[in-house]
Amino acid sequence: MHIPDGYLDLRICMLFYILSGTLILIATRMVRLREENIPLYVSLATIIFVAQMIDLPIPGGTTAHFTGGALAGIILGPWGGILVMTVVLIIQALVFGDGGILTLGANMWNMGVVAPIVGYMLYSLMKKHGYIANVLGAFIAGWLSAIVASFFAGLQLGFSTIFLYPITITAPAMVLYHLGFGLIDGVVCGGVIAYMLKFKPELLGH
């Protein structure tokens, strides 16, 4: 879902730089990060980074990868999630050329801001209803956060004057693609949360 340079016009790029920048700034203020939690942040950041490198083939000729925003949001809370995803996305763009420099703001918005917040919200809705509901909640959170993120990507592409398809095509197309792709995020989130609830519940406290 990393949008490369040249797909979005400058207007959209600037707008999303501002939006993401604002939320990231808020996140730095709001995050409840204690000294002893830093290892968790570091581990999650590296795992998400690697997981994004793994492209999974999807029948029909496309690939998709785990985005990880929802997982970060669920484990670290929305603000912590935003910060971890920001680090990962900036490194990807600057060092590995995955996603453009101009479009970094838009990418951060989709995968780094929207996904953790949506993921956390959906998960916290299901949080109180036992183990199965928790795991299910994590699955749904992962799945839907990817869909919402892709919807934003569709909006950005649609509003962009460079991308010739109108918004009525791009947004549904992105969402339709990610109805399937999002399952990767859903399954990983569900699995990780199921494991953590069983064996490391203390890490899920945020």
Next chain:
Amino acid sequence: MLNRIIVYGLAISLIMVLLLVPLSAWILTNVEYEEGLAIMAEKLNLSSLEIYRAPLHDYITPGIENEYLATIIAGIIGVLMTAVVTMLLSRLVVKKESVKVPTERSLNVQERLLSALLELASLGRYELLGGLLQQLSPQARLLSILMLQVSLLLSRNLNSILILGLAIHTIALLSRVPILRLCRDAIMLSLPFTIIIAFPSLIIGTSGGLLLHLDLKVSLDEIKVLLMFIIRVYFTTFNMVLLMSVTSLSSLLTALVYLKVPRPLIVLLTLAILNLFVILRNVTTRMLGFKSRFKIGGVVEFWKAQIRLITLLIIDGEAYTYNLRLALTSRGFTVKSYLADSQKVKTYDMLFLVIISTLILMILIVDRGLQ
């Protein structure tokens, strides 16, 4: 525990780099798959614009022949970089937090923010702990807080306070009637003010300005006097327009309260309206070079608090309503602490406090009388 998590995290990441990344690369080179976004772009004949060449572009370390080895090395570099950067940045964030925390120990961040916000929004420092405002029913309290704030913003002289008192009184009287009548009455109430006071002053102001523009022979001192006059007049006009919107909006809010719209929504609406006033007020005062007599937090802080509130409300509505209830029932400052707090207590402030208390007493009597 501390280091174990990092070791586990790095171990998992490196195992993934060594096993899964090459595996997926191998599958993809053999089956020729493409990413969804790339397919869309291809259909459009759109190639990505390369304005920046990353050092390890596409996760391949330059100078290494073997494709898999190049990817694995790039992956390891990436993992180490991510770990170092996250660690450094999170240390920065932790530092900030530890500087902020020590003043209030038992409250968590959310509660602190909310109480600070509510103090700001409900003018905690103007409220008496056992005062009338604290004893009001939630509806009347919300309304009176709103009116108090708005009148604080508006009150540049005694007249506007009195007019506002009349408005509060009327609204309190009218708030039990159906919404349509309420709106009609609010408009009827506020329209005369605009027509009688604001409109003529606008005309005077404009003609004064025209005079200045047309007759360039006026002396410098005269221009100064005239300018000040126009500014004053416009300022009054502005206040009156505000007053009109205040009366109609506040009656709408009252109606919402009585229509049993969820409390947080009403608070949010109130905040939004107040926001508008604070900003308008500050912008005009700054533009005209006046200094605001009553300072309410400051625009930047107000906005900051509100962005926090809104994000909190979106993300964790339940905690928000809980905290709101807590704050609405227990928040308040004594006059003593207020006096000790601010060095520049003006008689104006105290007078204002008395007037507002009287007005609230009026509301209370009306409220009781209607029951």
